[in-house]
Each structure stands twice: as C-alpha cells, then as structure tokens.
Amino acid sequence: MAVTATVLSLVATVAGCSRASSGGDTASVAGTGTPATEVRLGYFPNVTHASALIGLEEGYFTKELGSTKLTPTKFNAGPDEVAALLGGSLDIGFIGSGPAINAFAKSDGQQVRLISGATSGGAQLVVKPEINTPQDLQGKTVADPQAGNTQDVSLKKWISGQKLTGVNVQNSDNATTLDLFRKGQVVGGWLPEPWSSRLVVDAGAKVLVDEKNLWPDGKFPTTVLVVRTQFLNEHPQTVQAILRAVQQANGLATTNATEAKAAVNRQLKALTGSSLSQPVIDRAFANIELTVDPLASRFPQLAQDQVTAGVAKSAPSLNGFFDLAALNAVLSQAGKPAVSADGLDKK
Structure with missing residues (x-):
C-alpha cells in the first residue's frame, strides 16, 4: 500500500x-x-x-x-x-x-x-460443583489441551504449589474435554476461553481458580x-x-x-x-x-x-x-x- x-x-x-x-x-x-x-x-x-x-x-x-x-x-x-x-x-x-x-x-x-x-487473561480451572477445595481433586482426573501447552504448564505448576500428589492430568482437545466433563470422566479442566465458559454455562461447572488472580494486576x-x-x-x-x-x-x-x-x-x-x-x-x-x-x-x-x-x-x-x-x-x-x-x- x-x-x-x-x-x-x-x-x-x-x-x-x-x-x-x-x-x-x-x-x-x-x-x-x-x-x-x-x-x-x-x-x-x-x-x-x-x-x-x-x-x-x-x-x-x-x-x-x-x-x-x-x-x-x-x-x-x-x-x-x-x-x-x-x-x-x-x-x-x-x-x-x-x-x-x-x-x-x-x-x-x-x-x-x-x-x-x-x-x-482468559484461562480458568473449572470443575464439578462438588469440588470445593484443591484437596478435593486428589484421586481425580483434570484435563488441559495438550502436554506442554500454556494451560498445561499453569495447571501442573498450580498442582505442585498446592502439594497435590494424586491428581491425574489428562491431555485432550477442548471439545473432547467438554464431552468428558459431561460424561463424568473428568472433574474439570484448566482451559482457555471459550472452553472454560462453555463448561460453566453449558455444562454446569464452576470456577475453582481464575488464573488472572495468580498474577500481579490480574494480567498475564x-x-x-x-x-x-x-x-x-x-x-x-x-x-x-x-x-x-x-x-x-x-x-x-x-x-x-x-x-x-x-x-x-x-x-x-x-x-x-x-x-x-x-x-x-x-x-x-x-x-x-x-x-x-x-x-x-x-x-x-x-x-x-x-x-x-x-x-x-x-x-x-x-x-x-x-x-x-x-x-x-x-x-x-x-x-x-x-x-x-x-x-x-x-x-
């Protein structure tokens, strides 16, 4: 031009x-x-x-x-x-x-x-309504998009910080995670938008962790x-x-x-x-x-x-x-x- x-x-x-x-x-x-x-x-x-x-x-x-x-x-x-x-x-x-x-x-x-x-912003750990604390995830399966991706790192760092040793992290694409959540095969996911919102609005999940709350000024x-x-x-x-x-x-x-x-x-x-x-x-x-x-x-x-x-x-x-x-x-x-x-x- x-x-x-x-x-x-x-x-x-x-x-x-x-x-x-x-x-x-x-x-x-x-x-x-x-x-x-x-x-x-x-x-x-x-x-x-x-x-x-x-x-x-x-x-x-x-x-x-x-x-x-x-x-x-x-x-x-x-x-x-x-x-x-x-x-x-x-x-x-x-x-x-x-x-x-x-x-x-x-x-x-x-x-x-x-x-x-x-x-x-735009990433959250959303979970089943009965999950109220990090400890409630012990022995449960939580999803994120792919090993080594941004949300995978955030989830695994958070699990380490909470000293949780019994949480199974499952990598699956976002649409599959929604299906798995509805079927009860995962109890939640650390997901980017719009998938965290889809689990909340369309599948009844709630927010356990909003990643912006883990960063200064809520920005990352x-x-x-x-x-x-x-x-x-x-x-x-x-x-x-x-x-x-x-x-x-x-x-x-x-x-x-x-x-x-x-x-x-x-x-x-x-x-x-x-x-x-x-x-x-x-x-x-x-x-x-x-x-x-x-x-x-x-x-x-x-x-x-x-x-x-x-x-x-x-x-x-x-x-x-x-x-x-x-x-x-x-x-x-x-x-x-x-x-x-x-x-x-x-x-």
Whole structure:
C-alpha cells in the first residue's frame, strides 16, 4: 500500500532508534527488505485468539497486506504450531506464551522472535460443583489441551504449589474435554476461553481458580505473536501490515464489542461448524483483554514455571527473544505509546 515519504521517514527514525537500543540485527522496519509474496498465519479457533479471528472476518489482514497472499492455518494446540514454525511451514503465529518460549528455546534462540502481545487473561480451572477445595481433586482426573501447552504448564505448576500428589492430568482437545466433563470422566479442566465458559454455562461447572488472580494486576500473556526470524529480517513491511491489522481488530473490540463478538462467532462457525451462545461469548469476552502489550516482565516467571511444572529441566534464557521494533513503529504511526520488551530484546 502507498506510504507517504513523511511516514517512511518517521518510521525509519523510530525503527532505527529501537534497533540501536536493542542490539539486534533484524532488518530496519522501514523500507528495507521486500513485501512477502505470501504470509502463512497460524491461529487457534479460541476466543483467546480473538484478534486473529476478528482480523480474518473483517478483512483487516487482507486489506493491510495488499498484494501479499494471506494463507491462514488453524491449529488446536501450541506444540503443533511450534513444529510448523520451526519446520518452516508457518511464518507468523498467534500462540500461547508457553509454546512461544519453547519455540525460542528449541531453536537455541535463533529461529523465532516475539513481536507482539495479543491477549491477556482468559484461562480458568473449572470443575464439578462438588469440588470445593484443591484437596478435593486428589484421586481425580483434570484435563488441559495438550502436554506442554500454556494451560498445561499453569495447571501442573498450580498442582505442585498446592502439594497435590494424586491428581491425574489428562491431555485432550477442548471439545473432547467438554464431552468428558459431561460424561463424568473428568472433574474439570484448566482451559482457555471459550472452553472454560462453555463448561460453566453449558455444562454446569464452576470456577475453582481464575488464573488472572495468580498474577500481579490480574494480567498475564495468554496469547502472543511470534514470527520466524528469517521472515522478519526479509519482510519487515509484511510484519508491520499484520500488526496494523491486529491493532484494528483490537480497536473494534474496544469501540464495538457487539460486532467484535459477532465476527468471532462467525469465524468459529466457519472453522468448527458451530457458534457460541450469547451467554458463552459474553462471559468469554469479559474474561480477556485484547492488547498488543506482550507483558514482557511476566516471561522470566513463565519460563521458570515450566521447570516447576516438570515440563522443562531448566528455565531457558530469554535474551533476544523479543523484537518489538515493528510493533513500536506501528504504534508510533498511530500516535500510541511504545511497549516495553523489559530488556528481553537484548542478547
């Protein structure tokens, strides 16, 4: 799309300063590199990926990308998306914070960069009405989406913190968890939205733990955006286009929540064959905050949580994981304040 010389000059200044301060080697976000012929974008059919769903439904990604072909790819859990990113079959992905860390660690800090936040909040441990305390879970089975995913780490860390030794954790996809809960084969699940709300509204569960209550100010990164480092280096303009679309999606959720919810529901209908009831989507949206701030200060704790949860033997170094130059250039263009990498952009 056409960009005025004035804007190009502004972006070059902002990007140049950001890269200088970060010590990274990503190509300047202004003007260098070439727009990608195609961008392969990963996301989940979850309300915690509302920015992606809104952007797809409202055409924001297509509009901002111009002649670049958009190829959206649906995933159901983070580890599968990590495999696609590291295997080179995916360029940019909306993904949970835990798998994002894993992708960085597995590639020795080389193949991926975290470029933006997407969603804060939106995960709960919901259980049968007769479960009143953590100890009531002893000898019971609790579900989460997949081993090593964001909710799996949160659940296992919480179990460790409660000193529970008899809780069986079962990994199953979210729709299966709903069926298992209704059949009494699991007593609950640590689930992202809208699935925690579906168990509450549609199946009579109650909240035992709202994860936001375990974090300062109730904020924690449920969904972030990561990109293959090579793609970021070669196509910074395309990355900016994706981030502009995310900003527009978040803006719609702020200014017209009714349409944003409807857009998410239309996408879910197209992707899964069914939409959410109004009570479910209302509850799910009430539990999330769409924000491009990745809440970088939370990531050292998230990395350590993987050790506590038994998912990793040691917490990986996250130095150089963040590259927010493109995001902060987009925010500057929109007259919005920059977000911080909390030092994690430095190697």
